[in-house]
Amino acid sequence: MAEGPPLKILHVLRSPVGGLFRHVIDLARAQAARGHQVGVVADSSTGGMRAEAAFESLQGQLALGLTRVPMSRHVGSSDVSAQRHAAQRARESAADVLHGHGAKGGAYARLCGGAIRVYTPHGGSLHYSRSSPVGLLYLTLEQALMRRTELFLFESRYGRDVFRAKIGMPTGLVRVVHNGVTPGEFAEITPQADATDVVFVGELRMLKGVDVLLDALARLARERPVTATVVGDGPDVAQFRAQAERLGLSAAVRFLSPLPARDAFALGRLFVAPSRAESLPYIVLEAAAAAVPMITTNVGGIPEVFGPQIANLIPPGDAAALAHAIAAALAQPAHFRNEALTLRARVQAEFSADLMAENVLAAYRDALAQFRAQTN
Numbered sequence: 001m002a003e004g005p006p007l008k009i010l011h012v013l014r015s016p017v018g019g020l021f022r023h024v025i026d027l028a029r030a031q032a033a034r035g036h037q038v039g040v041v042a043d044s045s046t047g048g049m050r051a052e053a054a055f056e057s058l059q060g061q062l063a064l065g066l067t068r069v070p071m072s073r074h075v076g077s078s079d080v081s082a083q084r085h086a087a088q089r090a091r092e093s094a095a096d097v098l099h100g101h102g103a104k105g106g107a108y109a110r111l112c113g114g115a116i117r118v119y120t121p122h123g124g125s126l127h128y129s130r131s132s133p134v135g136l137l138y139l140t141l142e143q144a145l146m147r148r149t150e151l152f153l154f155e156s157r158y159g160r161d162v163f164r165a166k167i168g169m170p171t172g173l174v175r176v177v178h179n180g181v182t183p184g185e186f187a188e189i190t191p192q193a194d195a196t197d198v199v200f201v202g203e204l205r206m207l208k209g210v211d212v213l214l215d216a217l218a219r220l221a222r223e224r225p226v227t228a229t230v231v232g233d234g235p236d237v238a239q240f241r242a243q244a245e246r247l248g249l250s251a252a253v254r255f256l257s258p259l260p261a262r263d264a265f266a267l268g269r270l271f272v273a274p275s276r277a278e279s280l281p282y283i284v285l286e287a288a289a290a291a292v293p294m295i296t297t298n299v300g301g302i303p304e305v306f307g308p309q310i311a312n313l314i315p316p317g318d319a320a321a322l323a324h325a326i327a328a329a330l331a332q333p334a335h336f337r338n339e340a341l342t343l344r345a346r347v348q349a350e351f352s353a354d355l356m357a358e359n360v361l362a363a364y365r366d367a368l369a370q371f372r373a374q375t376n
Contacts (some may be wrong), residue, residue: 004365007031010039010064012086014104016054018203019282023155023179024101025054030357032061036239038094039064041086041108043071050258053376064093069102075137079107087112090246097364099153103138116150116367121285122301123132123279126162127207141262142167151367153360155179155280156301175363179280179297180356185289186348189262191269196227196254197266197330201261202275202283204234209274209297211236211366212250215319216274218247228253228272231264261286270329270336275299276316288347292335293336295325307346311338 009031011024038361039062040055067089071082086108090098098117100109103124110117125142128134128135149172154160157176164170172313199215202208210230220226230240237255244253256267261283265271271287271294278284278300285305287294296302298313306313314321329336 002021004051006035006037006091007096007361007368008037008064008110009097009099009364010041010086010090010093011099011101011110012041012047012105014073015102016051017177019279020102021047021051021054022282023122025121026180026182026353027099027357027360028058028332029061030353031361032063032241033134034357035362036361037063037093038311039067039089039095042066042068044068058188060302063090063097067368071108073104079104081110083111083221090115091205096368103142107141110145110148116364116371117148118151118153118364118367119145119149120153120155121159121163121279123159123277124287124347126159126166126279127277128166130166139166139221146171150371151175151363153177153363156304158301158304159279173363173367175359175366176191177356177359177363177369178301179282180351180353181282181285181347182353185286186344187290189265189290189292192286195266196229196268198226198228198265198270198326199231200228200268200272200274201231201259201264202228202273204230204232204237204240206236207276208234209316210240211278212274212276212317212322213272213321214240214243214247214249214253216326217249217252217320219323221247221249221252223327224331225252226326228296229256229264229267230254231256231267232258248290262290265290265292269293270295270326272322273328274314274316274322275302278302280304285347288340288343291337291340291344293323293333293340294330294343295329304346305351306343309339309343309346316336316353 069085072078090112095115098109100106106119125138266313271292273296280301297316303310330357
């Protein structure tokens with residue numbers, strides 16, 4: 001158990017999908033295991049069966065319960081009822097900590113009172129620019145909510161620095177706590193016998209750079225065919241399928257529905273994550289933990305994961321650089337395996353889920369002490 005008396009912690013998030021959701025699940029489980037009382041408030045209209053299964057895995061561990069209510073992606077009338085629900089849950093549970101995740105969860109939690117309000121952006125509003133009307137709205141709201149935040153928890157130094165640049169210097173306590181992976185994820189993965197040369201795992205949208213991967217594969221096809229498996233779903237899947245057909249890659253690229261990351265990694269010999277922007281992606285940590293040879297981009301918090309191996313990262317949006325990196329990796333499998341093993345050792349030492357949970361709880365304690373000193 002962490003130092004001090006048990007805390008009552010309420011996590012608030014919108015959509016139970018992706019890395020943000022995984023972060024909340026891992027934190028909730030670790031906090032409950034350490035003797036704290038934990039609850040969750042989440043959107044009821046997204047997540048599907050995978051979210052249901054994840055919440056089911058927490059059965060018996062959420063002493064403060066789980067409730068799901070409709071939450072819209074963009075600003076809308078449902079925000080009023082969703083925020084009221086979060087505030088009611090906070091009052092009924094007498095929460096010590098209201099931890100909001102993402103732009104919506106962060107807003108709902110910080111509009112409550114009576115506890116320390118903690119905010120982890122997970123990218124969210126930070127992906128926007130003031131040059132667009134929507135971006136201007138979101139970033140302006142973020143500025144207003146800063147004054148209602150006792151603790152800012154960033155998953156990367158990059159996220160902290162972007163927040164300062166786009167929104168301003170946080171008025172509350174600031175901590176950087178990297179995402180972490182669990183002990184079982186450090187078991188190595190052996191590619192299946194029918195594995196393709198390359199595998200992509202993630203959400204199928206332009207931000208993730210799937211179009212860049214397809215352009216790179218088309219370049220490589222001029223010399224030799226390179227096969228690929230694209231695992232995931234998302235708003236741009238039809239566009240990527242059409243691009244693959246247009247580039248003559250239909251026989252070389254297969255598209256599969258979402259799978260657990262470790263199952264998907266086994267479908268290729270080289271994992272490629274050509275993102276245009278990221279915060280601190282779990283998929284990169286998961287691949288590193290499993291010692292999967294990997295090519296990814298120099299964006300967001302990814303350089304913080306690679307550390308001394310930062311030179312291995314490629315520029316985002318550069319199909320020629322990606323094609324060159326893929327060709328080199330396929331030509332030198334032993335070298336890239338050694339690089340993968342080195343990266344795994346770094347992740348095991350610095351990016352564990354246990355370390356993440358302990359650092360988050362320590363930050364809660366610091367913020368609570370400061371909050372109580374100011375209110376007494």
